[in-house]
Amino acid sequence: MLELKNLTVQYGAITALQDVSLRLDRGEIVTLIGGNGAGKTTTLRAISGLLKPRSGSIWYEGNDITGRPPHKLVAQGLAHCPEGRMVFANLTVLENLRMGAYLQRDRRVIEKELEFVRSLFPRLRERESQLAGTLSGGEQQMLAIGRALMSQPRCLLLDEPSLGIAPLLTQTIFEKITELNRVRGLSILLVEQNANLALAVSHRAYVIECGRILLSGPASEVKSNPQVRDAYLGGG
Amino acid sequence: MTELLQQVINGLSMGAIYALIALGYTMVYGVLRFINFAHSDVFMLGAFVAYYTARAFGRWGFVMGGYLGGIAILLLSMTACAVVGIVIERLAYRPLRRRSTLTVLITAIGVSLLLQNGGQLVFGVNPKAFPDIFPSSTLNLGGLVINSNQLVVLGVAIALLSALHWIVQHTRIGTAMRAVSFNATAASLVGIDTNRIISFTFGMGSALAGAGGVLYAMNYPSIEPLMGNSPGLKAFIAAVLGGIGSLPGAALGGMLLGFVETGVSGTRWSTFRDAIAFAILIGILLFRPAGLLGRNRVEKV
Numbered sequence A: 001m002l003e004l005k006n007l008t009v010q011y012g013a014i015t016a017l018q019d020v021s022l023r024l025d026r027g028e029i030v031t032l033i034g035g036n037g038a039g040k041t042t043t044l045r046a047i048s049g050l051l052k053p054r055s056g057s058i059w060y061e062g063n064d065i066t067g068r069p070p071h072k073l074v075a076q077g078l079a080h081c082p083e084g085r086m087v088f089a090n091l092t093v094l095e096n097l098r099m100g101a102y103l104q105r106d107r108r109v110i111e112k113e114l115e116f117v118r119s120l121f122p123r124l125r126e127r128e129s130q131l132a133g134t135l136s137g138g139e140q141q142m143l144a145i146g147r148a149l150m151s152q153p154r155c156l157l158l159d160e161p162s163l164g165i166a167p168l169l170t171q172t173i174f175e176k177i178t179e180l181n182r183v184r185g186l187s188i189l190l191v192e193q194n195a196n197l198a199l200a201v202s203h204r205a206y207v208i209e210c211g212r213i214l215l216s217g218p219a220s221e222v223k224s225n226p227q228v229r230d231a232y233l234g235g236g
Numbered sequence B: 001m002t003e004l005l006q007q008v009i010n011g012l013s014m015g016a017i018y019a020l021i022a023l024g025y026t027m028v029y030g031v032l033r034f035i036n037f038a039h040s041d042v043f044m045l046g047a048f049v050a051y052y053t054a055r056a057f058g059r060w061g062f063v064m065g066g067y068l069g070g071i072a073i074l075l076l077s078m079t080a081c082a083v084v085g086i087v088i089e090r091l092a093y094r095p096l097r098r099r100s101t102l103t104v105l106i107t108a109i110g111v112s113l114l115l116q117n118g119g120q121l122v123f124g125v126n127p128k129a130f131p132d133i134f135p136s137s138t139l140n141l142g143g144l145v146i147n148s149n150q151l152v153v154l155g156v157a158i159a160l161l162s163a164l165h166w167i168v169q170h171t172r173i174g175t176a177m178r179a180v181s182f183n184a185t186a187a188s189l190v191g192i193d194t195n196r197i198i199s200f201t202f203g204m205g206s207a208l209a210g211a212g213g214v215l216y217a218m219n220y221p222s223i224e225p226l227m228g229n230s231p232g233l234k235a236f237i238a239a240v241l242g243g244i245g246s247l248p249g250a251a252l253g254g255m256l257l258g259f260v261e262t263g264v265s266g267t268r269w270s271t272f273r274d275a276i277a278f279a280i281l282i283g284i285l286l287f288r289p290a291g292l293l294g295r296n297r298v299e300k301v
């Protein structure tokens, strides 16, 4: 479904990604774990077209999408829920969700998706007329995911959904992520610093360090890898 | 009493014009974070398009001086200015999208000079008498003497402000505009083509400036290619006063400035009109750096 081939990305003179290759198959949850500054966000930003790679290519559903602008990729079913949530704080919750379906012109489809997101995150329903900026961090994360879902993606790039959120809410959000994958067959590329959590819900995993893929494999294998245990799973 | 009412009406119509122009500054600032110095020259073009259209209408034997004719001229001016605004953005600003704000600002000054000097070349430097494009009569309302043009100016300005409010608050493209102005990256990630929204913003802001130019010329019926400078500067002050980036702020700032100016004009301080406008700006910015309705944006990393 999604494949990165030898991707190199630079910020000016700084090389943030070096020769990164990874794959996400249809119906999979794949996680990309790594420490702060490893290059996880950069990877997602390159996929969704926010950054132009120096070299290498990105393939989505059989097409080379390298360098394609973000708004075109959304139309093709590739959604990116960015790090730090980036909800439109000056818009209401409902307006945020409707903006998620910006490219959808069929009102019935929009209403149906709205109902789906409401049933997924009932808390958002209660706050629909509130400005998004007044939501708690966890609620904003739900909104960011809900907004991404409004475009009816087949593939979702999810950047650190647990960042700055109470553990209980994080639990809920991760349950929803697996539910989306199971029920809707949504393919998800999940970026997380919380490796324990990410490995628990994923099929496969890649470990990235200093812009390079260190190792990869089924989540269970990566989890029991001693190197990974020491570096990312708190030693045990 | 009647004199006070007279001043209120003058203040309202002047303020409404400033508000129309100020909205363009603030909208463009909202999506691109820079001051479009060429905006005041689009305002000037609006007046000239109306001038030449009115003459052409006259030549072709259209009913001149009727309300319908006036509205047609106004709409034509607005459309022409919208196109000019979109073209300016496309040719001058878009290629500089990733450059520093300073580069874009200097380019904007360049575009402004180009329009002013181009205007002098094409329209001539001498002021032209702006014709009555709407039926003009003097109304006597119980001692209060007003020109019907002032009411037209006020009515048109209020209609346009309401239309803009509706577009921005209640339409899909208006919501997208607000989304882009809050966070362009996030907007592109939901499928918004930010360049199209920026074009739309320029088009709308320029159409309002064009309307402002026509209305201004109705109040002060002598037009020349540098006529945008003074009202442009005032409108810019109004936008900053209200909180740059805030649409209600621009409207409020414009109204406020219009009132202060007409208020001062009636006194012996009238020669200090512009100085007083600046003094108010500085005074308000000292206490509210973000302007009256501006918010200090909290940038989250």
Ligand SMILES: Nc1ncnc2c1ncn2[C@@H]1O[C@H](COP(=O)(O)OP(=O)(O)O)[C@@H](O)[C@H]1O
Pocket (backbone or CB within 6 Å): A011, A014, A016, A034, A035, A036, A037, A038, A039, A040, A041, A042, A043
């Ligand atoms: N806009 C930028 N300009 C320059 N360097 C950047 C920028 N964004 C990220 N970097 C650098 O690129 C590297 C990877 O960053 P990032 O992808 O954000 O890491 P992660 O998401 O894994 O924490 C880091 O060294 C970071 O400092």
Ligand SMILES: [Mg+2]
Pocket (backbone or CB within 6 Å): A040, A041, A042, A083, A160
């Ligand atoms: Mg990151």
